[in-house]
Amino acid sequence: MDKKTLTQYRALLKEQEMNDRAIDKLYDRAADVPTVLGKVTGSSKNFPFIEVRTTVQMDEPKEAEEIARRLRIRKARQAQIRKAILEIEQFISKIPDSIDRQIFELTYIEGKKQREVAEEVGYSRSRISQIINEFLKD
Structure with missing residues (x-):
């Protein structure tokens, strides 16, 4: 362990709080994604199995994917932050x-x-x- 890592502890706690708020905002935003009608392709239930197109309601794909991507990034960073905090606390406890x-x-x-x-x-x-x-x- 070095001083630079140890001095990051308080900054990591602040970053963790900021990241939590950003994740909450993304979840709120995900709840407000507009729904659109989309087409899916399947096959009929009986022989001969022919291709069938069905209309379904779904979240707007571009916006939903953007939110999901940002959530993955934020959650990955959150795991890194928690790991760094834990390492510092374990070092001190030992x-x-x-x-x-x-x-x-x-x-x-x-x-x-x-x-x-x-x-x-x-x-x-x-x-x-x-x-x-x-x-x-x-």
Whole structure:
């Protein structure tokens, strides 16, 4: 895990909310897609089986497909976001020392500055930086 990935946590949460809203809007839009009459081809039920064209009601194909495509894109991104968030949370949860874990949670999950974290856990700001750097070495 690196600092850049950890600092993305809060941005990922915001992106997840935005993506959820966009998905909701797409579902609302899908519900309002106009219906049109379309022709489908089948065969008659009895022998001789001849081609039969039937008129059916269906969603307007171009708009419905556009909405479906955008939903697939948004849902794929949502899965990527959830995976990244989970990886960050798992990394922090695996830190063995409670104070070190608190430092990471306060810094990266809650977005506090190292000075604020230092005051909260009773360390100096430079010690907070040292602890973070020890865990993030390659």
